[in-house]
Amino acid sequence: MYANRVDERGSKVLPEWSRRVIADEEVERAVRRLDVPFNEFGLDPYGISQDHLITFFSLLAPFYRHYFSVKTFGAEHVPESGRVMVVGNHSGGLPVDGAMVLTSLLLALEQPRLGQGMVEKFANRWPFVSHWFSRVGQFTGLPEHAVRLLEDDRCLMVFPEGARGTGKLYRDRYQLVRFGTGFLRLALTTQTPIVPFAFIGGEEALPTVMHLKKAARWIGAPYIPVSAYGLPIPLPISCQVFYGEPLRFEGTGRETDDVIQGYVATVQERIRELIEEGRAWRRDAVRQGQLPGTGEGT
C-alpha cells in the first residue's frame, strides 16, 4: 500500500531509467538484503537511498571485479550485524581504497553490509559529490556522526591515518603514518568491536610522486596527486583486502591519552601485520603467475 502511494505520483528518488541502464543484478540483490531501515521512498533516517546505492555500487562493481580485480580475504571476520568499525591503512593517492573496501563489504560478505566512511570535510562543499555522498551514506567525518551511526548498529569504515595517509608518496608505500586517536575513544564509548584490515595494491595502482598543493587550494582539496606517468588516474593493477579478527577493548572512552595511545598502537600493529601478510601473499601470487602485474612494488 505504501509503495503504491509513492509510485503513483512517480516520486521515486531517482528516475527509473537510471536503474534500468546502470543497475547490476548482484549489487541490486545485495542492496535489498542490507540491514538498513529504508522507508517507502527507499530512504533511511539519514537520507541514504536504495536507488542511489544501487547506482553507485553498480558503477563501482566493474572496478571491483575487473579493473582492480579485488580479492577479499577474511570476510568472515566482519560481523553479520551490529555495530562495527572496520579500520585500515590508506593505500593510494585517491580514495580508491575506500571505494573498493565499501564494495567488498557489500559484495564479498555472506550478509552484505553498508560501510559508511568518514569523509574529509572538503568533499561536502563540492557540488554533486556532496549530493551523492550524502545519499550513499558517506558522511563528513564528525564525531557526532560516528557516535550516532554506531549507536544505530551501523558499519563504520575508518582510516585513522586521515589525509596524512592518502598523501603518502610512492617511496613511503605501506608505511603507516601516525594514527589519530579519536576512533578508539569512539569505539570505547560505544562498545564497538574493531575489525582491522589491510588494503594492498592501491600504491602500485597510483604511484604518487608529488603533490600539487597550490592548484588544490583552488578547488578546496588538500592536494592533487601527480603519478609517475603524470595523470592522476589509477592503473588497472589487482588489489586485495585482508580483514583480521575483531579486536575488542574494555573502557569508557574517558581514559587518559597515554592509555588510548597504547590501544591505538595495538590496532596499528595488527594492521601492520595484515599488510605484511598481504604483501607476502601478493609476492607469492605474482611468482606463481596467479596475479597479473609485476608485483614490483610489493
Added chain:
Amino acid sequence: MKVLVTGISSRFGHLVAQELLQGDHQVLGVDRRPWPDAPAEVEMFRGDIRKRPVEDVFRTWKPEAVIHMATVTHLARRMRERYRINLGGTRAVVDHCQCYGVKQLLFVGRHTFYGADAESPLYHTEAEPPMAVTTFPELADLVAADLFAGTALWRVPELDTVVLRLAYVLGPARHGTLCSYLRGPRVPTVLGFDPLFQFLHERDAARALRLALEHRLRGVFNVAGPQPIPLSTLIRATGRRNVPVPQPLFHRVTGRFGLPHLPRGAVNHIKYPVVVDDGSFREATGYTPEYDEVQTMESFRVVADPF
C-alpha cells in the same frame, strides 16, 4: 488552563487556537492584525505586545500560560523593525509574565537556529550552539530571541519557560518559510546539492505546543516530524518542478522568471541539511507525529495551486 497566544492572527496561530480549544483550554489572543472570523470562545485583543494596552490584558485577565509566537522573518529588508518585534517583543512578554504571575511561558523557535553548513552534523541536539549566526546572518535576531527567551529559565525561575525549536511546518494552511519557498510552480535549487529537509504537518506542530504546556515542560526542546527526505523528492511529491541553478548564477535568477526571491544566507539552507533530534521532546511528552511525510506533503499539494 487560561492561555494567552501572541501572534494569533497568523494562519498557524489559528490552528494553535483551535488545538487549545479542543483541549478544553481557554484562549486569549493578541495580535496587531485582526482575526475577523475568530471563534466566539477566543477572546481577541488588537494591539502590539510592546504597548500598554496589551500589558493591561495580562493585568486584568491573568493568563496562566503564554504562547509567544509573535516573531517575524518576512521583513527581510527592515532589520530594525525585526529587532524591535523579535527581541523587544520577547522582552516585554517575559517581563509581563514575571510581573503578573504567569506560570508557564512557551517560546516558539525554529530549527534553523542550528544553521546549515557543510560541516554541521545531521540530527542536532539541544546541546549544540547556534551556527545559524554565521551561516545565515539574516537569522541573527531570531537566534538571539531564542537564546534570550531561554534566559528566563534562570532570570525568572518561578516561571516554567520552554523553548520549542520547530522544524519547518507544512500543510494546507500554507504558512511558514518552507511553504513560501515551495509556493510557485518552479522551485529553485542549487545544482549538485540535495539536502535532507525535515518538516512536520501543521496540526502536529500545533499539537506539540499544546503537549508542551500540558506536560509543563521546562527547558529547550527540538520538535521534528516524520523522517526527513531530500529536497528534490519533496519538490516532486508536492507537485512542483525542480529548477537546479549553478550556484554562481543563483542570485541572478531568483526573484525573476517566476522564481521566488531568497535572502543570501538562505542558499546554505538549500545546499545543506538542518536535521534535528527530537528524542527528548518525544520522551517528555509522548509525542509522535500523526501525519507521516507522504500525508504531510500530500496535504500541502492538494490545496496549493495546481500547476
